[in-house]
Amino acid sequence: MPEFTLSPNILVVPFLITLVLIELVISKVMGRSVYNFQDSITSINIGIMSQFVNATGAVISAFMYAIIEMKFGTFEWDLTNPLTWIFALVLYDLLYYWVHRTGHEVNMFWASHITHHSSDEFNLSTALRQASTGFYFKWIFYMPLAVLGIPVQVFVVVGLIDLLYQVWVHTRLVGRLGWIEYVLVTPSNHRVHHGKNDYCIDKNYGGMFCAWDRIFGTYADEREEEPIVYGLKKKLNSWNPVWSNLHYWASMFEKARRQNNWRDKLMCFFAPPAWSPDGDSAPRPLADIPVTASVFVEETPALVKISGLAMTGISATLLVFYLGTKQHMPGIVQIFCATTAVSAFGLLGYFWTQGNKDKKELEL
Amino acid sequence: MSTLAITDALLLLVTLSIAVSAKQSPSIRIAAGLFASAAVLGVLRFSGLLPLPTLHSFFSGLGATSAFPLLAASFLFSTSVVATQWRFASIFAVIAGAIGLVASALEVGLWGNAVALISVATLVLRSIFARDGLAVVGAVSLLAALLLFALGISLASFLQPGDSLHLFMSLGLLLLGKRGQTPILTQAPALSS
Numbered sequence: 001m002p003e004f005t006l007s008p009n010i011l012v013v014p015f016l017i018t019l020v021l022i023e024l025v026i027s028k029v030m031g032r033s034v035y036n037f038q039d040s041i042t043s044i045n046i047g048i049m050s051q052f053v054n055a056t057g058a059v060i061s062a063f064m065y066a067i068i069e070m071k072f073g074t075f076e077w078d079l080t081n082p083l084t085w086i087f088a089l090v091l092y093d094l095l096y097y098w099v100h101r102t103g104h105e106v107n108m109f110w111a112s113h114i115t116h117h118s119s120d121e122f123n124l125s126t127a128l129r130q131a132s133t134g135f136y137f138k139w140i141f142y143m144p145l146a147v148l149g150i151p152v153q154v155f156v157v158v159g160l161i162d163l164l165y166q167v168w169v170h171t172r173l174v175g176r177l178g179w180i181e182y183v184l185v186t187p188s189n190h191r192v193h194h195g196k197n198d199y200c201i202d203k204n205y206g207g208m209f210c211a212w213d214r215i216f217g218t219y220a221d222e223r224e225e226e227p228i229v230y231g232l233k234k235k236l237n238s239w240n241p242v243w244s245n246l247h248y249w250a251s252m253f254e255k256a257r258r259q260n261n262w263r264d265k266l267m268c269f270f271a272p273p274a275w276s277p278d279g280d281s282a283p284r285p286l287a288d289i290p291v292t293a294s295v296f297v298e299e300t301p302a303l304v305k306i307s308g309l310a311m312t313g314i315s316a317t318l319l320v321f322y323l324g325t326k327q328h329m330p331g332i333v334q335i336f337c338a339t340t341a342v343s344a345f346g347l348l349g350y351f352w353t354q355g356n357k358d359k360k361e362l363e364l
Numbered sequence: 365m366s367t368l369a370i371t372d373a374l375l376l377l378v379t380l381s382i383a384v385s386a387k388q389s390p391s392i393r394i395a396a397g398l399f400a401s402a403a404v405l406g407v408l409r410f411s412g413l414l415p416l417p418t419l420h421s422f423f424s425g426l427g428a429t430s431a432f433p434l435l436a437a438s439f440l441f442s443t444s445v446v447a448t449q450w451r452f453a454s455i456f457a458v459i460a461g462a463i464g465l466v467a468s469a470l471e472v473g474l475w476g477n478a479v480a481l482i483s484v485a486t487l488v489l490r491s492i493f494a495r496d497g498l499a500v501v502g503a504v505s506l507l508a509a510l511l512l513f514a515l516g517i518s519l520a521s522f523l524q525p526g527d528s529l530h531l532f533m534s535l536g537l538l539l540l541g542k543r544g545q546t547p548i549l550t551q552a553p554a555l556s557s
Contacts, residue, residue, distance in 0.1 A: 067469040072422040106455065140462040147422050263444070270455055 004324040008160065013051070013320055016128055016167060017044065023124045027173060034172050037300050038356050040125040041308040042239040045345060046115060047128030048315045049241045052341035055323060056334045057135030064139050066152045073149030088150050089158040090209070092142070096162055097212040099141040100205040108269040109137055111248040118244050120231035122194050127170035132245050132342070165208045170194075176222070185210050188222045195228035201283045233284070235292035239356055240349030242342060296356045304355045311348050315341070365411050367523055371530035372406035378534045379403055382541040391438040391446055391453035396537065398423065398431035398457070406530075428476035429464025430457045435540070436483035439499070440490055481510055487540075502539030509533040 020040070027034045077084045103113035115131040145155055169190040176188045185206045193204035203220035206213045213219035222228070236244060256268035264277050274283045300308075318341070326334050380403075382388055382396035402423035408414040434457050438447045445452040460479075467475035484506045491499035509532030516525045 064465065064469055068465060071468065072418045074416050074419040074422075137462075140458060140465075143465060147419065267445075270452060 002325040002328050010323045020124045034123045036121050039121045043125040043129040044312050046241040048319050049345045050130040050132040052338045053132040056338050061139035065146045068146040072147045075149040088154050092158045093208045095141050096207040097205050099138050107273050110273045111252050114248045115245050118236045122230045127167040162207050192220050192222050194230050233289045237295050239353045242346035368526045369410035371527045372403050375530045375534045376403035378538050389447050390450040391434050394453050395431040395435040399427050402427045426461050428480040430461040432480040432483040433460050436486050499543045502536045505532045505536030
């Protein structure tokens with residue numbers, strides 16, 4: 001039996017799932033319907049799968065950060081001084097703003113980040129719906145911290161604080177928060193970010209502080225008179241965690257393949273997501289986009305529900321075990337474990353998607 | 365005060381004037397901005413005012429791996445989106461810089477030198493094909509800057525190899541900056557004819 005080491009990221013898993021359950025209970029008490037069973041189970045599964053992948057992928061970021069900090073780190077920082085941590089957190093959040101903005105405005109980065117936006121719901125489980133493919137580019141944006149000499153442990157801690165802060169803003173149960181709306185990213189502020197209404201597109205990229213959006217002109221207030229519609233303009237229609245990570249990559253490569261010249265092929269990767277060969281990059285108004293019908297049954301059969309819960313329970317347990325023991329595994333074994341987890345999620349996700357499909361819809 | 369501080373100040377003046385000039389294309393302005401960042405850190409370092417050698421080295425590396433290719437792309441593909449739009453010029457610079465950082469992390473020490481040399485050599489060839497005298501002198505100056513620095517050759521006994529780099533880069537960028545305002549591609553005869 002491999003040795004189990006308890007680390008903060010292990011505690012995060014049950015903590016986040018507990019938060020989801022608390023929000024579910026509160027929403028029931030309030031008589032609000034903010035959860036869809038299949039959607040939430042899929043969000044949690046996507047989150048668990050991303051942890052399997054990113055536990056290894058994050059090593060790349062940390063490795064690059066540590067090397068650059070060691071080679072080019074300019075200043076010494078007193079880790080006992082709270083100002084060091086505050087400065088690092090604020091700068092991290094500024095860099096996060098640009099990571100996030102690039103994730104929306106450059107197509108090949110959107111191909112990763114789209115996973116987080118693929119839910120038609122907006123609740124705490126949506127916060128867990130994180131991409132498994134984002135680690136390949138995000139590290140680039142945090143290099144200024146390394147060059148300033150911020151130690152890797154500070155980078156990891158402020159990164160975790162910034163990430164955990166962003167969980168609670170994924171809720172419809174909290175209204176506007178007065179003066180806080182001018183300082184911090186809030187649920188109201190972040191609901192706009194997840195909306196597909198025209199006024200919501202490419203707005204509110206901030207992670208913790210909304211000042212960046214106000215400074216760089218991407219801030220939008222929530223409009224009470226226009227209820228927000230969540231999700232993608234083209235519905236994903238899949239409960240498969242692997243497909244939710246790969247569907248946009250597939251369509252992006254297919255779009256590039258169809259182009260007649262190299263310029264347009266490259267534009268498919270580096271232009272904004274709405275780019276078309278006629279040169280137009282403006283997002284299409286929501287009203288002009290045909291509504292994609294859901295292919296799923298509204299009421300999930302009991303057996304499918306049980307299988308979904310079992311899949312999530314087992315994979316969460318395996319994730320905790322993996323995170324606690326991976327430090328003692330060779331890199332190749334870690335990659336094998338992550339690959340096995342992704343394959344299992346792909347297979348189970350396929351069957352679960354099929355099990356949830358509306359057969360009448362298919363016959364039509 | 366070291367002569368390096370004075371020659372770096374000259375480079376700073378030239379690159380800054382290009383970076384703030386609205387007549388230049390976005391890609392040339394970004395490339396010049398990266399060179400200017402390295403130059404200002406060089407002035408601070410070699411004058412002894414605020415020596416930050418690792419930061420200077422970092423921005424010099426970015427200049428080699430990111431600014432030189434961006435400069436080359438600006439002239440080779442002067443009507444492309446990389447040359448004409450801030451967005452794509454920035455993406456190009458970030459990706460080229462990121463590749464440079466990976467090379468640095470993997471201890472591929474020659475990467476920066478090779479990228480800078482290939483970029484400048486391409487600029488020289490393009491200027492010759494375009495029969496543009498001013499651009500040829502500018503590109504050859506950049507090539508001379510890189511070669512003299514790599515070979516550790518000083519122009520005079522009181523100068524250092526770093527001075528050769530700064531002086532020839534200043535001359536080269538000044539001339540290419542003049543050309544950048546009227547892209548040489550538009551003046552070039554079609555290569556296929």
